[in-house]
Each structure stands twice: as structure tokens, then as C-alpha cells.
Amino acid sequence: MKYKSQKVAYWFFALSMLLLVLQLTYGFIMGFARIGMDGLHEYIPFNTARAVHTNLLVVWLLSGFMGAAYYIIPEEAQRELVSVKLAYVQLISLALVGVAAIVGFHFNIWEGRKFLEIPHQLDYLVVANVLLFLALILLTLFRGKRKTTTALVLTMGLLFAALLYLPGMLPFDSQVTDSFFRWWVVHLWVEGVWELIMGGILAFLLIKLTGVDREVIEKWLYVIVGLTFLSGVLGTGHHYYYIGVNKIWLVVGGIFSALEPLAFLAMALFAVNMYRKGEKKHPNKIALFWTLGAAIVSFVGAGLLGFAHTLPQTNLYTHGTLVTAMHAHLAFWGAYAMIVLAIISYSLPNMTGRKLYDGTRGRFAFWTTNIGMIGMTMAFGVAGVAQVYLERKYKLDFMEVQNEVSIHFVVLLLCASLFAVGILTYIYDFYKHGLPTDEALEPEENNFL
Amino acid sequence: MLSKQQARAFFLVGTFVTFLIFIGLTIYSFSDGQDQTNYENITPQVVRGKVIWEQNNCMGCHTILGEGAYYAPELTKVVERRGEGLIKAILMSPVAWEPNGRKMVAYGFTAEEADDVIAFFNWIGEIDLNGFDRIVSPLAKDKQLLNKQPEN
Numbered sequence: 001m002k003y004k005s006q007k008v009a010y011w012f013f014a015l016s017m018l019l020l021v022l023q024l025t026y027g028f029i030m031g032f033a034r035i036g037m038d039g040l041h042e043y044i045p046f047n048t049a050r051a052v053h054t055n056l057l058v059v060w061l062l063s064g065f066m067g068a069a070y071y072i073i074p075e076e077a078q079r080e081l082v083s084v085k086l087a088y089v090q091l092i093s094l095a096l097v098g099v100a101a102i103v104g105f106h107f108n109i110w111e112g113r114k115f116l117e118i119p120h121q122l123d124y125l126v127v128a129n130v131l132l133f134l135a136l137i138l139l140t141l142f143r144g145k146r147k148t149t150t151a152l153v154l155t156m157g158l159l160f161a162a163l164l165y166l167p168g169m170l171p172f173d174s175q176v177t178d179s180f181f182r183w184w185v186v187h188l189w190v191e192g193v194w195e196l197i198m199g200g201i202l203a204f205l206l207i208k209l210t211g212v213d214r215e216v217i218e219k220w221l222y223v224i225v226g227l228t229f230l231s232g233v234l235g236t237g238h239h240y241y242y243i244g245v246n247k248i249w250l251v252v253g254g255i256f257s258a259l260e261p262l263a264f265l266a267m268a269l270f271a272v273n274m275y276r277k278g279e280k281k282h283p284n285k286i287a288l289f290w291t292l293g294a295a296i297v298s299f300v301g302a303g304l305l306g307f308a309h310t311l312p313q314t315n316l317y318t319h320g321t322l323v324t325a326m327h328a329h330l331a332f333w334g335a336y337a338m339i340v341l342a343i344i345s346y347s348l349p350n351m352t353g354r355k356l357y358d359g360t361r362g363r364f365a366f367w368t369t370n371i372g373m374i375g376m377t378m379a380f381g382v383a384g385v386a387q388v389y390l391e392r393k394y395k396l397d398f399m400e401v402q403n404e405v406s407i408h409f410v411v412l413l414l415c416a417s418l419f420a421v422g423i424l425t426y427i428y429d430f431y432k433h434g435l436p437t438d439e440a441l442e443p444e445e446n447n448f449l
Numbered sequence: 450m451l452s453k454q455q456a457r458a459f460f461l462v463g464t465f466v467t468f469l470i471f472i473g474l475t476i477y478s479f480s481d482g483q484d485q486t487n488y489e490n491i492t493p494q495v496v497r498g499k500v501i502w503e504q505n506n507c508m509g510c511h512t513i514l515g516e517g518a519y520y521a522p523e524l525t526k527v528v529e530r531r532g533e534g535l536i537k538a539i540l541m542s543p544v545a546w547e548p549n550g551r552k553m554v555a556y557g558f559t560a561e562e563a564d565d566v567i568a569f570f571n572w573i574g575e576i577d578l579n580g581f582d583r584i585v586s587p588l589a590k591d592k593q594l595l596n597k598q599p600e601n
Contacts, residue, residue, distance in 0.1 A: 108506075112506035178499075392585075
């Protein structure tokens with residue numbers, strides 16, 4: 001850690017961990033409901049559990065991205081954050097808005113629009129919170145000694161993510177138009193600007209962990225985010241195939257979303273090559289595991305599994321089935337959850353001064369979470385493909401098919417348990433690092449380490 | 450070999466051009482003559498149905514137009530498949546509807562509210578979904594085959 005104000009990041013990461021545990025809890029409620037064990041139905045029906053599960057994912061990832069920005073931007077701009085006090089105000093208000101939204105979901109207070117369930121009144125608070133965050137980051141960046149590509153890409157990602165929240169706040173009387181612009185938020189977030197954030201964090205970690213020249217890493221960062229937008233923006237069309245808009249999206253969405261894996265492939269090749277190229281090896285092996293893991297698993301989860309059902313001919317049958325859940329789980333895990341866990345693993349020893357670089361706990365958490373998540377993805381995949389054939393091809397009744405595939409949710413729950421053990425181990429490791437301290441400040445010349 | 454400036458230009462120009470095309474296609478999709486939704490048929494009752502749909506997060510279990518959760522049936526062609534009577538009874542039921550042991554929240558809507566939701570479903574059911582309507586509803590497929598036969 002080079003600047004005292006970087007310590008703010010610790011608390012954003014701690015909030016992330018707390019919300020992640022809650023997200024898993026609600027995931028289990030849904031999993032058990034799917035095998036007929038829905039004892040909580042009166043208090044937490046499936047639609048509540050699902051809204052909580054997906055919104056907590058968004059909030060913990062955002063909290064992780066914000067923590068990453070508070071850690072990375074001072075180091076890249078070579079100055080303290082403009083205001084630590086306001087950063088804590090932003091943290092507390094983020095936590096309050098998140099908790100208010102989640103509690104509201106239990107009392108039927110929501111908007112009922114997939115992924116954007118947060119009610120309208122709270123949307124304005126989200127906007128105010130994000131504006132405060134952006135002001136702190138942008139002021140720090142522009143008052144800083146240098147403006148690196150890594151910092152600019154990360155900041156651009158966060159800025160565009162905030163701007164793209166706005167189309168989701170527009171009211172429409174047509175379900176089709178509503179859905180069309182909802183994807184402007186959801187798709188352009190996860191298959192667009194969030195990849196900028198991921199790319200920025202990845203570049204920062206690769207610079208720190210491999211020692212490869214910044215100029216080389218940042219050049220390829222531009223190529224990767226260029227590929228992301230080139231394919232991802234028009235790739236939005238894959239959400240428009242069958243929702244009641246023009247057929248032109250079948251062609252445009254089909255072609256460009258088929259190109260989307262290229263950006264993820266480039267990211268995986270980039271990370272692995274930089275690691276091979278790097279002459280100096282950073283002792284923080286766990287951070288390296290998560291960093292390379294994020295690049296590779298995102299290619300499989302977001303790139304390959306996305307491609308598996310993105311062509312219109314396939315999507316005609318898989319649209320609105322568990323096949324989507326298969327892709328979504330590994331994609332979010334690889335691309336976004338793992339990159340947040342990577343920056344936490346890298347920064348935590350630097351903020352607390354406890355160099356738990358290569359412990360058994362860290363490795364155990366990495367492998368159990370990944371094996372658990374791959375198992376969950378396969379369970380969703382088998383259930384999804386069975387659902388497509390039985391329901392869409394052979395026209396069996398929905399609930400008949402659900403009964404047929406329920407055994408795969410038993411497998412899903414077992415794999416989810418392994419995943420949860422890994423996450424709890426990660427969090428225990430987080431706790432064992434202790435609290436951030438000014439004593440962990442390092443002199444400038446120790447930049448690399 | 451690619452320089453950093455060229456890489457930056459690739460990113461900026463590529464992003465700008467694809468965004469312009471995306472905006473252009475969006476405007477085209479919502480221009481006159483491109484409507485596939487029978488927009489003029491959206492009555493105040495349909496809008497009220499949509500509000501009830503959203504306020505109760507029906508998408509948190511069901512899918513509509515293929516979007517939502519995958520816990521309960523797709524409702525795009527539900528009126529055609531199940532008929533208004535059954536749907537109305539389920540929406541108004543004070544006890545949980547429980548087909549094959551999977552529970553739905555007992556909303557206990559008034560008759561008027563249930564009619565609003567059904568009006569919303571009726572409007573949804575008439576949208577041209579580029580072929581997806583035939584996949585989610587066997588009845589729609591059968592109906593289309595029947596309609597085609599006289600032509601042959």
C-alpha cells in the first residue's frame with residue numbers, strides 16, 4: 001500500500017463479502033424450493049429469493065468494483081484520495097440503499113423488472129450514491145500526478161456503468177419497449193462497460209504481479225476493450241430476437257454476438273501470455289491464481305457457454321429456459337466475481353501488512369469454489385438441455401418437465417455446498433488478515449512488491 | 450507491430466461506429482411500419498395489467514416473451530393454452546395454487562384486477578415474436594398448421 005487513503009477499499013471489500021454470503025443463502029433457498037422443499041414459501045417465496053439473489057450479486061460486485069477503484073486510482077494517479085471522509089459516507093449510503101432494497105423485496109416493494117427490481121424511489125438514491133463515488137474518483141484522477149491508461153479505462157467503465165443505469169429508469173406502457181431498454185442497462189453493463197472495469201483491474205493486477213512493462217499491457221488492454229465494444233454493443237441484439245421487435249436483430253445480433261467470445265479469448269490469451277512473459281514473479285501466488293483464473297473462466301463461462309446458445313436458430317429453443325441460468329452462473333463467476341476476489345487477494349496483504357501470500361487456505365478456497373461452480377454450471381446445463389427437448393421439442397407440460405429435471409437440482413445443491421465451503425474459507429482468510437493499518441505503508445521504491 | 454496509439458484508435462473508432470449503428474437500428478426498430486406488437490391495442494386496462502404484473506414481480510417466477518425466471522410456466526400464450534376462466538380463478542384464489550406441489554403466491558386479486566392481468570396477457574399473446582410464439586405454445590403451432598391447410 002502506497003497511500004493511506006487506499007485503506008477505504010478494505011471496507012468496501014468487507015461489505016462485498018457480507019453480501020456474498022447473503023447471496024449464497026438466498027441461492028440455497030431457491031435450490032431447495034426447486035426440489036420441493038419450500039418451507040419458507042410464506043415468508044420468502046421464490047420471486048423474493050430470486051430478486052434478492054440477483055440484486056445482491058449486482059450490489060456486492062459494485063461494492064467490489066468501487067473498492068478496487070479506491071485502491072487502484074490513488075496508486076495510479078500517485079496521490080491520496082481527495083476525501084476519505086466522503087468515501088466512507090458513500091460506503092455507508094451504498095450499504096443502506098442495498099439493505100433497504102433487499103428488505104423491501106420481502107414486503108412486495110419492487111419494480112418486478114428482471115435485474116432492475118430496485119423500486120423507483122431508491123433509484124434516485126442509487127444515482128446520488130454513484131455520483132458521489134464518481135466525483136471522488138474523477139477528482140483524484142485529474143488532480144493526480146499521472147493519468148494512466150489503466151486508470152482511464154477503469155474510470156471510463158465506472159462512468160459509463162452509471163450513465164447506462166438511466167435508460168432503465170424510463171417508464172414505458174409497452175412490455176416490449178420496456179424490455180428493449182432494460183437490456184440497454186443489463187446487457188451493455190455485463191457485456192460492455194463492466195468488461196472495461198474488469199479489463200482495468202486485470203491490467204493493474206498484471207502490471208503488479210508479472211512485472212511486464214506497463215506500455216505493453218496497456219496497449220493490449222485497448223485492443224481487448226476495443227473488441228469488447230465492437231462485438232458487445234451490437235451483440236445486444238441477441239436479447240431482441242424473440243421479444244417482439246424487428247427481424248433485423250436476428251441477423252445483427254447473430255453475427256455480432258457470435259464474435260463476443262473473441263474479446264474473452266483475447267483477455268485469456270493476454271493474461272496467460274503476460275504471466276509467461278513476466279520475468280519477476282510476485283510472491284502473492286493466490287492473487288495470481290485468481291487473476292489468471294478470472295481471465296480463463298470468463299472465456300469459458302461468458303465466451304463459450306454464451307456462444308452455445310446465442311445463435312438465433314438455437315436460441316429459438318433455449319430462450320427462457322435453464323440453459324440461460326447455466327451460462328449466467330459461470331459467466332458472472334469467471335468475469336466479475338473472480339476479478340473482485342483477485343483484487344481483494346492482491347490488496348489485502350498490502351493494506352493489513354499480513355503477507356498471507358501462499359497459504360493452504362487460499363488455495364483450498366480457489367479450487368473448491370471453482371470446482372463447485374463448474375459442477376453447478378453442469379447441473380444447470382443438463383437440466384436446461386433436458387428442459388429444451390422435453391418442453392420445447394416434445395411439448396410436455398411445464399411442471400411435468402420440472403419434475404423430470406428436479407434430480408439435477410439435488411446435484412446442483414451438492415455442488416453449491418462445495419462452492420459455499422470455498423467461499424467461507426476465503427472469507428475466513430479475509431478475516432485472518434486483520435484490519436488495515438497505516439503501518440502497512442510501503443516506501444515508493446518497493447513499488448513492485 | 451501495432452502501436453499503443455493505433456490500439457487506442459481501434460478502441461475509440463470501433464466503439465463510436467458500433468454505437469452509432471446501434472442507435473440507428475434502435476430508431477429503425479421503433480419507426481412507423483415496424484411495429485410487431487399491435488401497439489394501438491394497448492388500452493388503459495392492459496397498462497393496469499402490466500403494473501400489477503410488475504408490482505408483484507411475476508417475472509421472479511414466470512417468464513413472459515421468454516424473459517424472467519424459470520420456476521413457473523411461460524405466460525406468453527397462456528390464455529390460449531389455459532383459458533381466461535382458469536387464469537382468473539388462480540389469480541383470485543385466496544389459497545396457494547399448487548400444481549404438482551410447486552406453490553404460487555396466493556394473491557387473492559379482485560375480479561377487476563384479474564381482468565386487467567388477463568387483458569395484459571391477451572395483448573402479449575398477439576405479438577409477432579419472429580416464430581418464438583409457435584415454440585412456447587403447442588396450440589399456436591397447431592393453429593398455424595390448421596390455417597395453412599386450406600391454402601394447400
